[in-house]
Amino acid sequence: MTRLFALLLFSLVSLPAYAQLPVPSTWVNQRGSVLSIQTLDASTGTFTGTYVNNATGFSCRGQPYATAGNVTANKINFYVNWTSPTAPTCRTITIWTGRVAGNNIPTRWKLYYVGADWNFHKMIGRDFFTMR
Numbered sequence: 001m002t003r004l005f006a007l008l009l010f011s012l013v014s015l016p017a018y019a020q021l022p023v024p025s026t027w028v029n030q031r032g033s034v035l036s037i038q039t040l041d042a043s044t045g046t047f048t049g050t051y052v053n054n055a056t057g058f059s060c061r062g063q064p065y066a067t068a069g070n071v072t073a074n075k076i077n078f079y080v081n082w083t084s085p086t087a088p089t090c091r092t093i094t095i096w097t098g099r100v101a102g103n104n105i106p107t108r109w110k111l112y113y114v115g116a117d118w119n120f121h122k123m124i125g126r127d128f129f130t131m132r
């Protein structure tokens, strides 16, 4: 029994940083936006992919933008710079932080933009991603 417990503990502790994030995988949030995970560095948990924004009330919709982030255990962070040579440019950046919970990734986000006053401003919100 003790050996079994030790084995179980070892297997949990030795789970790699990225164990919770399948690659490739596709995630859709409640706004219809699509996060695609395409690469993952097994040694660091750093991943890359694309993000297609389909959210009503925002710009830069319907086109893939590069995304990058990191997953460590169940903690996940990723960002999109909404500036691209091949798609409309919004000159904004969004950063999501959340956790991978099975087929779901609940997140909070911050979107930074430069206002008419040339100062940085911030919008905040939540996105709930589900694996497609």
Ligand code: BTN
Pocket: 029, 031, 033, 053, 054, 055, 058, 059, 060, 082, 090, 092, 094, 109, 111, 125, 127
């Ligand atoms: C912009 O309008 O400046 C760029 C697009 C921002 C889209 C935001 S990011 C947070 C929220 N979640 C989405 O899927 N889309 C919006």
